[in-house]
Amino acid sequence: MYLPIIVVVVYSFNESKLSSVWAGFSLKWYDELFRDKSMLSALGNSVLLALLSSGAAAVIGTLGAVGMSRAKLRGAKTIELIATVPIMAPEIILGMVFLAFFSLIGLPFGMLTLVIAHTSFCVPYILLLVKARLAGMDKSVSEAALDLGASELQAFFTITLPQIAPAIASGMFLAIAMSFDDVIISVFVTGVNTNTLPLKIYTQIKTGVTPKTNALCAIVFACSAILAAVSSRVGKKSA
């Protein structure tokens, strides 16, 4: 599992421009990387995109799961099925339909379209995790709170929310990771001026690679390793 990652990280310290020759240890590619303005702006876009879409998905997904658990709603099963299509269907289909859809309703391609598209595949993670958590929860506690005179809102914020918080958090982490990694959907819905990090890496890999790409990948790897470690901590606490 780790072999390709190690190869990339090792070669990011390679002095030589050619990936087949090892010419000694160097940090110059990292230096060049941090001077590349377009790279930094792509990074900024990716971070913003991941935060916005996982945030929006957290609200939509959590509320949806809570609402559906409270009463038998008409069409709940169908909505849930459709809502999970974005993580079931091959991503290429999503990219294609979003491109067609956004051009039909005339939304300008850019951050907004990216956020909507990414939110669509972030929602299912949160919806499913929160739903599973709610199913395993003791309902009598929040019912007791209601009997003792708490309002629905009070019961939600003091009893339900703290209990489902870990599920929301791990869903969000997963959503952030997925959004941060997405190439396929982003290719279709991004605008001319909005580049995300994976798109940038993709173009670089396609058109002649420099060790700068390796350096970038190494940094991205470090970030996701940290994110994964934090998330598994959070997950452990919830278990």
Added chain:
Amino acid sequence: MKTWRFRKAAAFLTALPLYVFTIAFVAGPLVLMVAISFLSRGESWGYVLEPTLRNYKGIFEPAYTAAFAQSIKLALVSTVASVLVGYPFGYFMARLSPEWRSRCMVLLIIPFWTSSLMRLYGWMTIFRANGVLDSALMAIGVIKEPLKLLYSFPAVAVGMVYTLVPFMIYSVFSSAEKLDWSLVEAARDLGASPAQAFLTVILPLTMPGLYSGIVLTFIPSMGLYFIADLLGGSKIALVGNIIQEQMMRVHNMPLAAAFSVVLMGLTSLCLLAYRKLAKTGELEGLIQ
């Protein structure tokens, strides 16, 4: 009665954002996709409102059926390889002590969370002519000529399996974890050989995980066009590559839509088959 009504209305209001978002931004675009697939191609971009079946006929052009065949072949190869690698892995992971199990989990999760592009790029460095693999094999004398594996079917298959095998491992693991080991012991006590115990007890009980893993590797492998693009060069064209090309370069949106509809149909068939076989709608280990 009144409070019950009130609570139902409140529950509906809470779920409303999900309903609105799902209908507007998931169902809507999907319906649009189906509609476009029956329309004619526009002059330079998009579509015009002239119903036609031409797009579905277009799929049967030899170049496209070849792509479908290749996609399915690749999906089958990657799924079988993922089962062979992922099943034992997930199974033995479930047998580890809880401490080692969670360590294993973290080790598995990290690459999974790492940019898939970056990992593919690592494979490109490895497979490149005279790259890491060729140099290593030539150094130990296994081969004399560089293999030049990059831009070939095996390279794409390795990349695919590598990207998708974690799904298989999770699925098998989550199903093997729930297994009641006393059943296996009982079978052994009653005289079953290890192989018999595996075939008659363990395998049937971990089947749901295996099915779910198969679905989770088979479906995405048909659409992950960038793996074929990076590791296969232009030699390997999958359905995903065709959709991407028709959409972004040729600007034939209706044809791309028709391809997507067919791919979506295949996906639904897989999921239906899964529901029938595993007798549940929920996929094991989809999100751990």
